[in-house]
Amino acid sequence: MKIKKMKDKRTSTIVMHNVLIGILAVIWLIPIVWLVCTSFSEYTGINTSTFFPQKWSIANYIKLFHPDTVAQFPQWFMNTFIVACVNCVISTLFVLMVAYATSIMRFPMRKPLMNIAVILNLFPGMLSMIAVYFVLKTFNLTNSYAGLIMVYSASSGLGYLIAKGFFDTVPRALCEAARIDGCSEARIFLQMVIPMSRPIVVYTVINSFLAPWMDFVFAKMILNAGVSSKYTVAIGLYKMLDKSLINDYFTQFCAGGVLVSIPISILFMIMQKFYVEGITGGAVKG
Amino acid sequence: MANEKKSTAAEAVSGFFKAVGGFFSNFGTAVAKGNIFVKLSLLWWGAGYIRYKQYVKAVIMTVLEAAVILFSVFFASQYVPKFGSLGTVKAEMVFNIDTMKNEFNDYDNSFMILLFSLFSFVVWLVAIVIWIKNMDSVYKLQLMEENGEHINTFQEDMKLYIGEKFHITLLSLPVLGVVVFTIIPILLLVFVAFTNYDQQHMPPSELFTWVGFSNFITLFGGGGLTATFGYSFVRVLGWTLVWAFFSTITTYIGGILLSLLLNSAKTRFPKFWRLMFVITIAVPQFVSLLLVRNFFADNGIVNTICSNIHLTGFLQDIGLVSTNHIPFLSAPGWAHVMIIIINIWVGVPYQMLIATGVLMNIPEDQLESAKMDGAKPFQIFAKITMPYMLFITGPALVTDFVKNINNFNVIYLLTQDVYTTTNQALANSQAQEVDLLVTWLFRLTQDYYNYKMASVIGIVVFIICALFTLVAFNYMIGGDKEGTYQ
Numbered sequence: 001m002k003i004k005k006m007k008d009k010r011t012s013t014i015v016m017h018n019v020l021i022g023i024l025a026v027i028w029l030i031p032i033v034w035l036v037c038t039s040f041s042e043y044t045g046i047n048t049s050t051f052f053p054q055k056w057s058i059a060n061y062i063k064l065f066h067p068d069t070v071a072q073f074p075q076w077f078m079n080t081f082i083v084a085c086v087n088c089v090i091s092t093l094f095v096l097m098v099a100y101a102t103s104i105m106r107f108p109m110r111k112p113l114m115n116i117a118v119i120l121n122l123f124p125g126m127l128s129m130i131a132v133y134f135v136l137k138t139f140n141l142t143n144s145y146a147g148l149i150m151v152y153s154a155s156s157g158l159g160y161l162i163a164k165g166f167f168d169t170v171p172r173a174l175c176e177a178a179r180i181d182g183c184s185e186a187r188i189f190l191q192m193v194i195p196m197s198r199p200i201v202v203y204t205v206i207n208s209f210l211a212p213w214m215d216f217v218f219a220k221m222i223l224n225a226g227v228s229s230k231y232t233v234a235i236g237l238y239k240m241l242d243k244s245l246i247n248d249y250f251t252q253f254c255a256g257g258v259l260v261s262i263p264i265s266i267l268f269m270i271m272q273k274f275y276v277e278g279i280t281g282g283a284v285k286g
Numbered sequence: 287m288a289n290e291k292k293s294t295a296a297e298a299v300s301g302f303f304k305a306v307g308g309f310f311s312n313f314g315t316a317v318a319k320g321n322i323f324v325k326l327s328l329l330w331w332g333a334g335y336i337r338y339k340q341y342v343k344a345v346i347m348t349v350l351e352a353a354v355i356l357f358s359v360f361f362a363s364q365y366v367p368k369f370g371s372l373g374t375v376k377a378e379m380v381f382n383i384d385t386m387k388n389e390f391n392d393y394d395n396s397f398m399i400l401l402f403s404l405f406s407f408v409v410w411l412v413a414i415v416i417w418i419k420n421m422d423s424v425y426k427l428q429l430m431e432e433n434g435e436h437i438n439t440f441q442e443d444m445k446l447y448i449g450e451k452f453h454i455t456l457l458s459l460p461v462l463g464v465v466v467f468t469i470i471p472i473l474l475l476v477f478v479a480f481t482n483y484d485q486q487h488m489p490p491s492e493l494f495t496w497v498g499f500s501n502f503i504t505l506f507g508g509g510g511l512t513a514t515f516g517y518s519f520v521r522v523l524g525w526t527l528v529w530a531f532f533s534t535i536t537t538y539i540g541g542i543l544l545s546l547l548l549n550s551a552k553t554r555f556p557k558f559w560r561l562m563f564v565i566t567i568a569v570p571q572f573v574s575l576l577l578v579r580n581f582f583a584d585n586g587i588v589n590t591i592c593s594n595i596h597l598t599g600f601l602q603d604i605g606l607v608s609t610n611h612i613p614f615l616s617a618p619g620w621a622h623v624m625i626i627i628i629n630i631w632v633g634v635p636y637q638m639l640i641a642t643g644v645l646m647n648i649p650e651d652q653l654e655s656a657k658m659d660g661a662k663p664f665q666i667f668a669k670i671t672m673p674y675m676l677f678i679t680g681p682a683l684v685t686d687f688v689k690n691i692n693n694f695n696v697i698y699l700l701t702q703d704v705y706t707t708t709n710q711a712l713a714n715s716q717a718q719e720v721d722l723l724v725t726w727l728f729r730l731t732q733d734y735y736n737y738k739m740a741s742v743i744g745i746v747v748f749i750i751c752a753l754f755t756l757v758a759f760n761y762m763i764g765g766d767k768e769g770t771y772q
Binding site: 024025027031035051094097098107117129132135151154155158187189213221238253265269 | 445550566585694699
């Protein structure tokens with residue numbers, strides 16, 4: 001009798017426990033559900049009376065692929081894709097190069113350089129960007145992808161710490177052995193350490209590829225004054241919510257948001273386990 | 287990552303001076319003890335290399351020297367002499383008799399003068415470093431020859447750059463990028479903070495000039511007429527700190543609780559639930575936050591629902607709301623609370639991911655023995671889980687706080703175009719109740735071209751972040767653990 005009571009209590013706590021998680025998950029998903037539902041709405045403005053659209057349609061997605069002067073989604077997508085690819089190559093190279101030099105190699109300027117990086121990381125990125133904007137304007141590089149790519153990738157070397165944390169776990173003895181066998185430092189880097197560190201390479205690649213998709217501020221500063229066909233997805237979608245446009249484009253904004261989120265989500269899922277390792281650094285070794 | 291952050295500025299400074307000291311002492315010995323060719327290298331960078339038959343290096347150094355001299359004569363000389371005044375000739379239309387047209391005179395552009403002078407200083411600094419290094423390496427060549435050692439050919443020297451000196455090959459481009467796109471811009475803005483560069487002084491049509499500390503005085507409340515700036519600064523700073531504190535703490539604790547909940551043995555389908563929460567952060571912030579902003583708009587869906595269930599009426603009755611809608615994001619107080627709540631929505635899944643990673647590694651035996659000794663779940667949480675979490679993620683917590691001080695996205699995307707301040711004093715200095723220092727700074731530059739005040743605010747933000755990091759690392763965590771895990 002007593003045992004049965006305990007079992008009852010246990011099942012009821014398990015049910016309660018899962019119901020609690022369910023409620024939280026629903027709260028967290030409400031805006032996402034609203035995003036997806038609204039993107040299938042026939043009405044173009046914001047539906048303020050009901051949560052679900054009164055009439056469903058896929059017109060918003062069709063409209064997205066038939067660009068007008070305001071919404072040029074395919075063009076924006078391509079723009080962002082190009083910027084993301086170039087940034088991905090440059091940033092990944094920079095990050096891995098700096099991480100290898102500071103982690104595996106020992107040279108006199110190593111510590112001072114790392115300390116300078118710590119101090120520079122404390123400056124709000126916004127602050128230097130305002131000045132960078134002037135410099136780019138002086139050289140006529142605003143409203144161009146070259147400028148935007150430079151902004152994303154030039155200082156990317158400062159974000160080397162996660163990759164360094166990973167390289168730190170590469171056994172020192174291996175590198176020493178390679179050096180004794182007459183292997184040049186460049187070969188150790190390219191043929192030994194990089195192949196051994198595939199997870200962190202994947203993380204760095206995805207991370208730098210995602211940056212232009214997720215970023216809003218820098219794109220707004222650099223591309224703001226340009227024409228619609230030159231925007232990235234973030235700026236294009238933001239402009240759709242302008243007060244004069246929102247009633248005609250809100251549901252298209254939602255459709256665009258859904259389309260952009262799908263590839264990003266997939267990449268993000270792949271990356272999330274490295275994300276955790278990165279933040280907790282070498283500290284989590286069990 | 288966390289361990290690295292512990293390097294303090296104090297260490298950085300002392301390390302820097304040590305390096306500088308070593309640098310100059312080498313230079314001193316080279317000048318004092320070098321032979322005639324080494325001494326000649328003081329003037330002609332390539333001289334020493336010619337003596338020791340390193341002709342390619344000699345050519346490279348000579349070309350470099352020539353480049354620096356040409357740069358100084360033809361470029362820097364146009365700007366650096368005007369650095370003291372930042373230009374004196376205002377842009378004007380003058381009638382040109384030759385072309386019979388109105389043309390601009392040969393005017394000064396204060397911003398160009400500032401930018402290119404700064405650029406010249408950096409080039410000269412680098413040139414001096416190269417010059418001193420050059421002396422050092424030529425002197426080493428002399429010593430090597432005296433000792434009868436082998437002197438490298440150019441090819442052998444180049445080989446060093448994929449061998450022992452590979453770090454130079456690796457670091458030169460990234461460092462160049464950081465210098466051009468981070469250090470020079472920061473220095474530039476530090477300079478701008480001491481000028482009167484604003485909407486009334488916009489190059490090229492107007493000049494701006496040095497004004498000393500007066501912008502700082504304005505920000506800290508001095509200067510009668512512009513006293514609103516001091517008032518706004520205190521208000522904005524207060525909210526920035528409140529925001530940073532609450533957003534960090536709420537998401538941190540929320541993340542730990544959520545991850546405990548998800549990772550508990552009682553959870554069915556933990557992977558599925560985790561996926562549900564992660565989806566919300568995989569959607570880019572500019573989509574999700576702009577959406578949430580419309581969700582909570584004055585005439586948005588949430589307000590409709592609230593008035594349908596008579597919540598709005600109830601709040602009106604008890605005097606919390608004076609309008610016929612709930613001003614979620616458009617009135618002070620309401621907006622502050624909503625922003626922190628929405629940030630919980632944004633931030634908790636991130637923290638949940640991190641906490642999950644850390645919690646998986648809590649020594650199982652500790653939890654077991656605590657349970658056997660009859661510890662209640664809450665006691666285990668307070669005495670084992672939390673201290674362990676704090677130990678591992680303490681440094682990340684500090685960085686999170688600093689990141690939140692600079693958390694532009696959440697505030698800007700939620701309140702831009704939606705929130706308008708009714709406080710005249712704040713409006714006079716283009717601030718709002720919900721502004722962080724960074725969003726205020728952004729608005730000052732983007733909409734009001736008030737670069738001088740934006741620069742001052744930027745410097746203040748940096749000082750706050752740097753002070754906080756220093757104090758936190760020295761007193762809370764302390765110690766440099768680099769290499770512990772190597």
